[in-house]
Amino acid sequence: MxxxxxxxxxxxxxxxxxxxxxxxxxxxxxxxxxxxxxxxxxxxxxxxxxxxxxxxxxxxxxxxxxxxxxxxxxxxxxxxxxxxxxxxxxxxxxxxxxxxxxxxxxxxxxxxxxxPAIVLAVSKRTMPNYQTPADLKGKKIGVTAPGSSTNMMVSFFLEQHGLKPSDVSFIGVGAGAGAITAMRTGQIDAIANLDPVIGTLLKDDVIEIISDTRTLAETQKVFGGNxxxxxxxxxxxxxxxxxxxxxxxxxxxxxxxxxxxxxxxxxxxxxxxxxxxxxxxxxxxxxxxxxxxxxxxxxxxxxxxxxxxxxxxxxxxxxxxxxxxxxxxxxxxxxxxxxxxxxxxx
CATH class of the missing domain: 3.40.190.10 (Periplasmic binding protein-like II)
Structure with a gap:
């Protein structure tokens, strides 16, 4: 049947x-x-x-x-x-x-x-002496948009290192040319973004990566699992x-x-x-x-x-x-x- x-x-x-x-x-x-x-x-x-x-x-x-x-x-x-x-x-x-x-x-x-493939990096221009996450306190961090996945990733990273999201200022910079310009010109001190934004800034030697969820190991470290x-x-x-x-x-x-x-x-x-x-x-x-x-x-x-x-x-x-x-x-x-x-x- x-x-x-x-x-x-x-x-x-x-x-x-x-x-x-x-x-x-x-x-x-x-x-x-x-x-x-x-x-x-x-x-x-x-x-x-x-x-x-x-x-x-x-x-x-x-x-x-x-x-x-x-x-x-x-x-x-x-x-x-x-x-x-x-x-x-x-x-x-x-x-x-x-x-x-x-x-x-x-x-x-x-x-x-x-x-997630989100990368958090600091500016070599405005934070040339960066040593630990504590140095991010009071800084302006560019994210694709407030409330976005990039914003969430940074918030988790900060809390893991004894900081609160309110200890920094989140600035929406998008995921394209605007984000690259904001970092190049010193409008932000750090950035959480994806490629090709990150790849472009790395090529130009503008940033130093401090957390990279393009890898499973760092993803598990930041989020506590896959x-x-x-x-x-x-x-x-x-x-x-x-x-x-x-x-x-x-x-x-x-x-x-x-x-x-x-x-x-x-x-x-x-x-x-x-x-x-x-x-x-x-x-x-x-x-x-x-x-x-x-x-x-x-x-x-x-x-x-x-x-x-x-x-x-x-x-x-x-x-x-x-x-x-x-x-x-x-x-x-x-x-x-x-x-x-x-x-x-x-």
């Missing part, structure tokens, strides 16, 4: 469909062929697996017609999926927690990054209605994750658009090499990752009620597991 998908949902329950169905979807075709993915800053190395999956035809191989819409930032991408103009977001893992705290159930289903970063996430409703489509998306991203880890810097450079290269191929390669440890090797969320992210948000966000969060509903590894079975050596 063959069961219809509606019968399956009745048997497993709508809430558990996302977890029960991935094992069945390999034999199914995708329910939704055309998928719109919203992303905030596609050219960032943080989102490289998304670009590789599109450029290498991995989405096409899964029978998907994917349209990637690039927004100015992650919050805009999130608004697109909540508002219904996009199906899936390529964004930061912690967004799923923030959304659930507001009664909106979204779930990460495949990882692109396994570390801190997942870029992922694909979507509403639980989308996953329940489109399990085969969700699986196909996960397959393509896992394949891209593995391709990046196995490929040379030259191969990656040849694959991405020229606009990604910052008019400086050597600099882009330098940034790639520095960020490769932060990129996911297999699309899987580390066992302690969701708890680490929840702890970070609860500590950083005023009046955050962690009792509202069901941590098992903010992510699933079921699709990534199936993707790794399909592409064990991709």
């Amino acid at each position: 063959q069961l219809s998908r509606r019968d399956m949902l009745k048997l497993v329950g709508a809430g558990g469909a996302a977890l029960a169905l991935p094992g069945m979807v390999n034999a199914q075709s995708s329910e939704k062929k055309e998928v719109t993915i919203a992303v905030g800053g596609q050219a960032l190395i943080y989102y490289l697996p998304l670009s590789i999956a599109a450029l290498r035809g991995f989405f096409d191989d899964e029978g998907l017609d994917v349209n990637i819409v690039d927004f100015a930032g992650g919050s805009r991408a999130l608004q697109a999926v909540v508002g219904g103009s996009a199906d899936v977001v390529s964004g930061a893992f912690e967004h799923t927690i923030n959304l659930q705290s507001k009664g909106q159930f979204y779930r990460a289903f495949v990882q692109q990054g396994q570390a 801190m997942p970063s870029a992922c694909l996430y979507t509403s639980q409703r989308f996953i329940d209605a489109n399990p085969a489509t969700t699986q196909a998306l996960a397959n393509a991203i896992v394949r891209a994750d593995k391709w990046i880890q196995a490929s040379s810097l030259d191969d990656i450079v040849k694959t991405v658009p020229e606009s990604y290269l910052l008019n400086d191929v050597a600099l882009y390669k330098q940034c790639l090499e520095a960020n490769r440890p932060a990129l996911s090797p297999d699309g899987m969320v580390a066992a302690d990752g969701p708890e680490t992210a929840l702890n970070a948000l609860a500590a950083f966000t005023p009046n955050f009620d962690r009792s509202k969060i069901d941590i098992q509903k903010i992510f699933t590894n079921e699709f990534a597991i199936k993707a790794n079975e399909k592409y064990p050596n991709a």
Whole structure:
């Protein structure tokens, strides 16, 4: 006897469909062929697996017609999926927690990054004699935006070293040319940012790195555990209605994750658009090499990752009620597991 998908949902329950169905979807075709993915800053190395999956035809191989819409930032991408103009977001893992705290159930289903890739550095111009984190007291620290992940990373770093966030001044400088200019001209004393901003400032010998979450070791030191970063996430409703489509998306991203880890810097450079290269191929390669440890090797969320992210948000966000969060509903590894079975050596 063959069961219809509606019968399956009745048997497993709508809430558990996302977890029960991935094992069945390999034999199914995708329910939704055309998928719109919203992303905030596609050219960032943080989102490289998304670009590789599109450029290498991995989405096409899964029978998907994917349209990637690039927004100015992650919050805009999130608004697109909540508002219904996009199906899936390529964004930061912690967004799923923030959304659930507001009664909106979204779930990460495949990882692109396994570390935040945020770097904290001091200015060689205004802090040439920096010795310890205590020297940051009273200083101006540039972050992408107040309340952002970069702001959160600095706050954790300060508290680990006996300082309070109120001991410094946080200045929003963005994640582009404005951030570079602010550091070069001495408008800020330290900066928490990502590549290519950090890579550019390093190349120009403007900064000294004091904490680097492009590595797993430093990420675990700062956050107290593994801190997942870029992922694909979507509403639980989308996953329940489109399990085969969700699986196909996960397959393509896992394949891209593995391709990046196995490929040379030259191969990656040849694959991405020229606009990604910052008019400086050597600099882009330098940034790639520095960020490769932060990129996911297999699309899987580390066992302690969701708890680490929840702890970070609860500590950083005023009046955050962690009792509202069901941590098992903010992510699933079921699709990534199936993707790794399909592409064990991709």
